[in-house]
Amino acid sequence: MGLMNPGGLSLIWxxxxxxxxxxxxxxxxxxxxxxxxxxREVRLGEIALSGEAFPARARQAANNFSNQFETPVLFYVLVIAAIHVGATGPVMTGLAWAFVASRIAHSFIHIGSNDLRLRAPIFTLGVLVLVLMLVGVLIAAL
Structure with missing residues (x-):
């Protein structure tokens, strides 16, 4: 998948x-x-079992934090797999940065306006990048 980068350091960043x-x-x-x-918008007793009592902005940030452990987990696995099979060239590196950029944009929207008309396409773009990364790892593994 593009020129090899020994050691995969380009994917570490x-x-x-x-x-x-x-x-x-x-x-x-x-x-x-x-x-x-x-x-005093919320009391400790109201949040002891759930964060639902927090105001919307705090819940948005908490939801986005939870999101960082969903599709990004696939990203971490694919980066490790790419390094393992030597798929560390400029194409894979570009895809990795594209995924991170999509997650940054997703976070800004999710925590900010939370406009699903913007957030959903950016999320979908990130998932498509993951699919391309998977294809790159599979090709390198063959």
């Missing part, structure tokens, strides 16, 4: 960027949750 995005979303979620508690 988008992988780390995706991890960093997850951590940023965690901090954003924490900010909105702490703010809701400080403003």
């Amino acid at each position: 988008p992988l780390l960027a995706q991890v960093a995005l997850t951590l940023v979303v965690l901090f954003v979620m924490g900010f909105f949750r702490r703010r809701a508690l400080a403003r």
